[in-house]
Amino acid sequence: MPFDSLALTVRRATxxxxxxxxxxxxxxxxxxxxxxxGFRTDFASVPRVVVWLFPxxxxxxxxAVLHDWLTDVGVPTGVLxxxxxxxxxxxxxxxxxxxxxxxxxxWCGVRWGALANPVRRAGWWLDAPRVLAxxxxxxxxxxxxxxxxxxxxxxxxxxxSAVIALTEGRAEEPEHDVWH
Numbered sequence: 001m002p003f004d005s006l007a008l009t010v011r012r013a014t015x016x017x018x019x020x021x022x023x024x025x026x027x028x029x030x031x032x033x034x035x036x037x038g039f040r041t042d043f044a045s046v047p048r049v050v051v052w053l054f055p056x057x058x059x060x061x062x063x064a065v066l067h068d069w070l071t072d073v074g075v076p077t078g079v080l081x082x083x084x085x086x087x088x089x090x091x092x093x094x095x096x097x098x099x100x101x102x103x104x105x106x107w108c109g110v111r112w113g114a115l116a117n118p119v120r121r122a123g124w125w126l127d128a129p130r131v132l133a134x135x136x137x138x139x140x141x142x143x144x145x146x147x148x149x150x151x152x153x154x155x156x157x158x159x160x161s162a163v164i165a166l167t168e169g170r171a172e173e174p175e176h177d178v179w180h
Contacts, residue, residue, distance in 0.1 A: 002026055002095040003062055010041070017042050026066050026092065033088075035069040042068070044106070045113065048153065049146040054106060063092040067110065075120060082120035083127065086110045105142075108134040 004025040010018040017040045024035040035041075043056045044064040057064075070085035080088070089110060093103035111131045114120035 002028065002092055006062055008062060008065065013040050020065065024062060024065055024069075026062075028088070028091075033066060033070065033074070035065055039065075039069055039073075041065045046109070049149045050109075050142060052145060052149065053142060054102070054109070058098075059096055060093045060098045060103070060106065063089055063096055063098070066092060071120060081123055082114050082117075083123040085120075086114060086127075104134060105138055108138070 004027065007022075008024060009021040011021055013019040020035055020037055020039045020041065023037055026033045026035075041064070043061055044054060044058075045068070046054045046056055067085060067089040070080065070088060071082065074080050075082045075085055086107060090103055090107040093106065094100075098106075108131050111124065111127050112135075115124045
C-alpha cells in the first residue's frame with residue numbers, strides 16, 4: 001500500500017474545501033511525500049459538467065489530495081515539476097486500483113489544467129500528443145452529456161437568479177413540522 005494509511009481525516013473548511021486533520025503520508029519507491037495537517041483540498045478538482053463521470057471523491061481521493069499538495073506546495077517550491085506531479089497522480093491512482101481508462105482520463109484532465117496555469121504550464125508540450133489523443137478518444141462519450149449538463153446548469157442558474165430577485169427582501173415562509 002503506497003500510503004501509511006488510507007484513513008483520510010478531514011473537516012469541512014468552506015463550501016468547496018476540506019482541511020486535512022491528520023498527515024497523509026505517501027511512500028513511493030524513491031520519494032516520500034507528507035500532506036500535513038492543516039492543508040486544504042477540494043479532493044478531485046473536477047469541472048462541474050463532468051462530475052457525473054468523475055465524482056470529486058472516490059477510490060482516487062488520497063491520490064487527489066496528494067496531487068493538490070504537490071501542485072500547491074511541491075511545484076512552486078521546486079520539489080518537483082508539474083509534469084512529475086501529474087505523473088505521480090496517475091501512478092498513485094494505479095497503485096490504489098483505479099481502472100486504467102479512468103486514471104488516464106483524469107491525468108489528461110490535470111494536464112489540461114496545467115496548460116491553463118502559468119506555474120504548472122512548463123513541459124506541457126511534451127505531453128501534448130498523449131493529451132490530445134486521449135481527448136479525441138474521450139470526446140464522443142464526454143462532450144455530449146457535458147454539453148447537456150452545461151445548458152441545464154445555465155438554465156438553473158437563470159431560474160435561481162430570477163427567484164432570488166423576486167423574493168429578495170421577503171421573509172421566508174415558516175416551515176411546519178406537521179403535515180395538513
